[in-house]
Amino acid sequence: MAGNSDPLTPRAKLAVTAGKAVAAASRAAGRGSGSVIGGRVALKLDPDLLARLAQNLDCVLVSATNGKTTTTRLIAEALRAAGPVVSNALGANMPAGITSALAGGSEAKFGVIEVDEKYLAGVARDTDPKCIALLNLSRDQLDRAAETRMLAENWREGLAGSKAVIVANADDPLVVWAASSSPNVIWVAAGQMWKDDAWSCPSCGGVMQRPGDDWFCGECGFRRPTPSWALSGDHVLDPHGSAWPIHLQLPGRANKANAASSAAVAAVFGVPPQVALERMYQVQAVAGRYDVVQFEGRDLRLLLAKNPAGWLETFSLIDPPPTPVILSVNARGADGTDTSWLWDVDYTRLTGHPICVVGDRKLDLAVRLEVANQQFQVCENLDQAVQLCPPGRIEVIANYTAFQDLRRRVGN
Numbered sequence: 001m002a003g004n005s006d007p008l009t010p011r012a013k014l015a016v017t018a019g020k021a022v023a024a025a026s027r028a029a030g031r032g033s034g035s036v037i038g039g040r041v042a043l044k045l046d047p048d049l050l051a052r053l054a055q056n057l058d059c060v061l062v063s064a065t066n067g068k069t070t071t072t073r074l075i076a077e078a079l080r081a082a083g084p085v086v087s088n089a090l091g092a093n094m095p096a097g098i099t100s101a102l103a104g105g106s107e108a109k110f111g112v113i114e115v116d117e118k119y120l121a122g123v124a125r126d127t128d129p130k131c132i133a134l135l136n137l138s139r140d141q142l143d144r145a146a147e148t149r150m151l152a153e154n155w156r157e158g159l160a161g162s163k164a165v166i167v168a169n170a171d172d173p174l175v176v177w178a179a180s181s182s183p184n185v186i187w188v189a190a191g192q193m194w195k196d197d198a199w200s201c202p203s204c205g206g207v208m209q210r211p212g213d214d215w216f217c218g219e220c221g222f223r224r225p226t227p228s229w230a231l232s233g234d235h236v237l238d239p240h241g242s243a244w245p246i247h248l249q250l251p252g253r254a255n256k257a258n259a260a261s262s263a264a265v266a267a268v269f270g271v272p273p274q275v276a277l278e279r280m281y282q283v284q285a286v287a288g289r290y291d292v293v294q295f296e297g298r299d300l301r302l303l304l305a306k307n308p309a310g311w312l313e314t315f316s317l318i319d320p321p322p323t324p325v326i327l328s329v330n331a332r333g334a335d336g337t338d339t340s341w342l343w344d345v346d347y348t349r350l351t352g353h354p355i356c357v358v359g360d361r362k363l364d365l366a367v368r369l370e371v372a373n374q375q376f377q378v379c380e381n382l383d384q385a386v387q388l389c390p391p392g393r394i395e396v397i398a399n400y401t402a403f404q405d406l407r408r409r410v411g412n
Contacts, residue, residue, distance in 0.1 A: 019042030020103065021038075036092050042099055043099055051126040053099065053102040057105075060075060060131040061123060063155075064134065065117065069287060072087060074283060078265075078271050081279055085105075086101060087101060090287055091114060093113075093115055093116045118154070133167045133168075136192065137151055140307040149174065167186045169190045174202050193254075195210065206218060236259065236260045236263045245277065259277060288302055291412055302407065318397075325395045326357075327355060327357050331364075332360070339361050347372040347374055356378075357369065358378075362379075
């Protein structure tokens with residue numbers, strides 16, 4: 001828990017210093033933020049460093065397939081009402097990146113940590129969090145990530161008996177199954193647009209019934225728990241039935257859902273919903289996502305979508321036709337090299353939008369759009385795509401490394 005005694009041994013201090021030096025050298029060489037390489041070096045020198053850095057913090061871990069970077073930012077803003085926060089706000093969410101982030105927050109009271117789904121159980125062991133937020137689980141990077149039910153099982157086993165308060169999405173059966181092994185769960189009705197990974201019961205394999213917003217297994221009785229927090233339109237309902245308005249600069253239903261979960265987390269740390277939700281208004285963009293940038297005389301809105309559930313949410317917030325849409329897909333290491341997920345995305349939702357396609361795997365995407373009966377043009381690069389669009393707003397949707405490429409090109 002939070003306190004002021006120095007938890008760092010001489011070895012740990014050396015590890016922190018060495019990690020920062022390596023990170024600075026990496027930045028100077030133009031190789032990104034350096035947080036991951038710096039964290040790796042620090043953990044090599046002191047394998048227990050993450051646990052040491054966390055022991056003076058009240059930590060919250062945030063994990064999900066989609067929305068964890070944004071939710072981490074929203075929670076961090078809310079908790080700043082109660083004290084200084086250290087967070088891996090740029091999304092370096094494996095142990096090395098997390099260690100790097102915490103090493104920079106010696107004065108902090110709270111640690112707000114985004115965690116890659118595969119590493120959640122281990123990071124929870126190291127950081128002894130006060131709270132863990134579980135937002136959603138859906139298919140992602142099939143060549144790298146485990147199948148979703150296996151991930152849910154890892155969570156379930158790793159969190160069994162955890163002392164942390166688990167704040168979990170009651171509308172995602174995989175999340176509910178994973179969280180149900182924990183003794184202390186706060187359920188949030190945050191909604192779930194993407195349902196294609198939860199048609200069979202994670203508990204027994206039976207067929208899930210989904211009447212309206214409810215869900216249950218007709219065979220074993222596994223069912224949606226009763227939530228104590230809920231997203232209701234533009235408001236968050238708290239456990240007392242009070243409705244608090246959501247003030248966000250971030251677009252879309254998914255971010256309102258992220259805000260509802262964030263308000264529930266903030267309450268665990270004693271920050272009231274009204275204060276938490278008002279502070280979330282400060283967040284305008286998250287690591288470039290949702291930014292509107294001027295480029296070649298047009299206004300480009302940059303949107304990140306890494307998997308089918310993410311693309312579905314993103315399609316729901318773009319401006320209506322005939323707003324042009326530029327799509328960019330890569331399949332590098334950080335994206336996952338398998339593009340079969342493109343066939344799980346419903347591209348008919350783009351009907352009526354002029355579409356331009358760029359990125360390393362533009363031809364894979366072109367074949368998918370052809371089958372979906374969409375009108376599109378394949379372009380060599382972003383510049384050519386933008387020039388084909390009329391002046392005004394353009395929605396640009398890209399997966400992970402394609403998004404980084406775009407940000408570099410537009411100087412964001």
